[in-house]
Amino acid sequence: MARKRFDDSSCSVARALNEVGDWWSLLVVLHAMYGTRRFVDFQQELGIARNILCDRLARLVDNQVLKKVDVGEHGSRFEYRLTEKGRDLFPIVIALRQWGDKWNPAPDQEPLDLRDRLTGRTIRPMEVQDADGKPLTVRDVFVPEGDAADELKPRKAKRQPADKP
Amino acid sequence: MARKRFDDSSCSVARALNEVGDWWSLLVVLHAMYGTRRFVDFQQELGIARNILCDRLARLVDNQVLKKVDVGEHGSRFEYRLTEKGRDLFPIVIALRQWGDKWNPAPDQEPLDLRDRLTGRTIRPMEVQDADGKPLTVRDVFVPEGDAADELKPRKAKRQPADKP
DNA sequence: TAATCTGGTTTCTTCAAGCAACCTTATTAA
DNA sequence: TTAATAAGGTTGCTTGAAGAAACCAGATTA
Numbered sequence: 001m002a003r004k005r006f007d008d009s010s011c012s013v014a015r016a017l018n019e020v021g022d023w024w025s026l027l028v029v030l031h032a033m034y035g036t037r038r039f040v041d042f043q044q045e046l047g048i049a050r051n052i053l054c055d056r057l058a059r060l061v062d063n064q065v066l067k068k069v070d071v072g073e074h075g076s077r078f079e080y081r082l083t084e085k086g087r088d089l090f091p092i093v094i095a096l097r098q099w100g101d102k103w104n105p106a107p108d109q110e111p112l113d114l115r116d117r118l119t120g121r122t123i124r125p126m127e128v129q130d131a132d133g134k135p136l137t138v139r140d141v142f143v144p145e146g147d148a149a150d151e152l153k154p155r156k157a158k159r160q161p162a163d164k165p
Numbered sequence: 166m167a168r169k170r171f172d173d174s175s176c177s178v179a180r181a182l183n184e185v186g187d188w189w190s191l192l193v194v195l196h197a198m199y200g201t202r203r204f205v206d207f208q209q210e211l212g213i214a215r216n217i218l219c220d221r222l223a224r225l226v227d228n229q230v231l232k233k234v235d236v237g238e239h240g241s242r243f244e245y246r247l248t249e250k251g252r253d254l255f256p257i258v259i260a261l262r263q264w265g266d267k268w269n270p271a272p273d274q275e276p277l278d279l280r281d282r283l284t285g286r287t288i289r290p291m292e293v294q295d296a297d298g299k300p301l302t303v304r305d306v307f308v309p310e311g312d313a314a315d316e317l318k319p320r321k322a323k324r325q326p327a328d329k330p
Numbered sequence: 331t332a333a334t335c336t337g338g339t340t341t342c343t344t345c346a347a348g349c350a351a352c353c354t355t356a357t358t359a360a
Numbered sequence: 361t362t363a364a365t366a367a368g369g370t371t372g373c374t375t376g377a378a379g380a381a382a383c384c385a386g387a388t389t390a
Contacts, residue, residue, distance in 0.1 A: 001344050001379040003188055004212070010274060012265030013195050013258060019269070021188055023168055030178050033303045039368050047169070049348045054369065077367065082303075085268050090303045091291040092264060093178060095257040100177030103250050104184070109175060114306045116295040123306060124296055126256040129289050130281040133298070136288060138198045138247075138255045141279045167376055168347065204337050214379045219338065242336065242387085
């Protein structure tokens with residue numbers, strides 16, 4: 001049956017995945033970040049089926065991650081370019097890349113070395129930080145009581161230690 | 166036909182998406198980060214079909230994102246817990262959450278307010294930074310020449326300005 | 331002894347991914 | 361002037377995965 005959608009989910013992660021959480025969308029965005037703009041180039045670089053690419057590009061345009069620009073030059077007609085919303089996926093893509101490099105390194109290949117164009121410095125590993133820049137792990141964060149956090153009550157009552165008196 | 170897999174891709178983003186790039190896996194990991202550990206709890210919280218949850222949990226265990234622990238207490242038998250590799254997905258999940266909150270805010274709901282457990286401070290927006298902590302956008306980074314970047318030659322020769330003399 | 335809980339597996343249906351062929355418009359080559 | 365090629369799709373077909381619901385087995389509790 002059709003995939004379940006999360007458009008109206010109260011969870012922003014689910015809503016984000018709704019737009020870029022399929023197998024291809026983030027790879028399309030990634031290549032757009034590398035400079036790819038044309039249908040055929042996406043198709044060749046990604047090895048994606050043409051109808052699926054059509055569908056993904058249209059969906060990304062619908063969701064305003066990409067915009068479709070008519071460039072009427074020598075036989076080519078359209079370009080797909082990142083919007084600000086699309087460019088804003090940069091931290092996600094970088095975090096994914098770093099995770100992949102760390103935990104599934106390619107057997108005989110150096111990880112891709114991204115650097116600051118101006119200074120030539122490598123980028124640092126993505127980390128979650130508090131307001132001061134102090135790194136935080138998943139164990140360091142919590143959701144204030146009374147917040148709209150019904151979706152993630154840490155533990156059901158029936159699962160409390162009191163379960164077995 | 167079956168989904169294309171990227172196990173052996175030279176792109177670490179593709180390899181990462183291979184493990185957590187489907188509709189459900191990251192949501193399972195997200196709820197694991199919130200403290201969910203049991204099959205039935207994942208199932209109820211996510212509203213996922215049981216066979217699909219089985220499949221995803223098994224795949225995540227295979228990929229060492231989760232580990233399956235036998236806890237033989239009162240009828241319950243197993244728990245699924247994050248490994249270090251799984252906990253390392255934290256920046257990705259947070260980046261997704263922030264992107265979703267920023268670009269697809271829920272109509273009548275405040276974004277989830279995650280805070281540092283110790284200081285009570287909110288976490289800061291994820292950003293890509295250079296070695297000094299300077300924020301970088303997608304336009305600020307490049308891949309050094311000669312690097313293993315065959316996959317992302319910025320532009321095909323045929324697409325250069327020289328195209329039309 | 332039966333009901334319940336947990337963690338599944340099985341069956342069936344529907345939909346989407348992938349492949350390949352085809353199509354339309356515009357440009358270039360012969 | 362016609363033919364070939366390129367860009368950007370669309371259509372039809374096949375297969376596999378997602379979803380729903382039923383079923384099941386071992387252990388616990390009532």
